Amino acid sequence: MALGNDYREQNCFLARALEVVGERWTLMILRDCCYGVRHFSDLLAHLDISRAVLAERLDTLVDNGLLTRSRTGRQVEYQLTVAGKALWPTIFGLMSWGQKYLPADHPPRRFRHVTCAADLDDSGRCPDCGRVPEVADVETRPAVRRRAIDRDDPVAKALREPHRMLTPVP
Amino acid sequence: MALGNDYREQNCFLARALEVVGERWTLMILRDCCYGVRHFSDLLAHLDISRAVLAERLDTLVDNGLLTRSRTGRQVEYQLTVAGKALWPTIFGLMSWGQKYLPADHPPRRFRHVTCAADLDDSGRCPDCGRVPEVADVETRPAVRRRAIDRDDPVAKALREPHRMLTPVP
């Protein structure tokens, strides 16, 4: 969060965490990685972020051990590490908080524990087995009523069908 | 998050949530409110934030229904609404994520469910009753080993003793 004062602070790990994931776009990037997005160009198209900022964010995520970077042919692949995957409950928590307490004009995307086939509750827990499932065991489905105006990048298109988290998209 | 593009996006409540709480300092302010901090000057001293930014953040938090503002005598009091309190699990989640996955040089502050007298686990759940307690039912205690250099504002001093969340501090 390198903006002058970087939350240097009293015994607080919230400040530490925000130095890594508190910058603009970072959580959105991680959300997409949870969906299974792995390529620079896909993130670019899906997020409407500037190239420079995306490159910088990916750098700090790799540096801090939330993503790995690897070359496969002409593409570069970004993948979540264990630390990165561990942020999923937080991301999900923010999402369902927003859905519950903020006015919005679009219906919510749904998330389901695949092994129990039950939709997650507000805190990301599966009502059937009572546990908070790993990202890998979650499937996401588009909202029930589709929004009128929809994005048109490859990632958005792929996510119009049910999709297992972390599996490659598009 | 009013920086040009404000995450205007496909069916995603994460973007919506980040527009409200994704800006620099916002989550730190809410954390302090969870601790029970209620006055402008206390936040100012505890966070080392600029006055202008603090005023702006408090404005948007009040506007979005996370805090209420009221005058009591010469002071102004900020208090968490239901929506604001509902963010506690997310804040706690980020904190324990940071504690688990980020290197740091200081020991963690502890949080305990008062009715069960048990320390919360990573996901903010009480291992005894198995539920995620409300903020109001949580007590925070300073880290076991005190850090060498410590802050010296009223809030920091108050939090050197065990403290029930949401009860006034300092």
Next chain:
DNA sequence: CCAAGCAGTCTGGTCACAAGACCGATACTG
């Protein structure tokens, strides 16, 4: 009335971000 404390607002300089041009490395194509 005066002084003090609190909660802001104002100002000037610095830094981050947006948008888009440009660059280099790696394939594919003829």
Next chain:
DNA sequence: CAGTATCGGTCTTGTGACCAGACTGCTTGG
């Protein structure tokens, strides 16, 4: 092999956010 497309960046320029600190205006106590 040269030419070209694609991908993943870097560079540049303008705009807006943030920081530090001075200043203001309201409320209360003496």
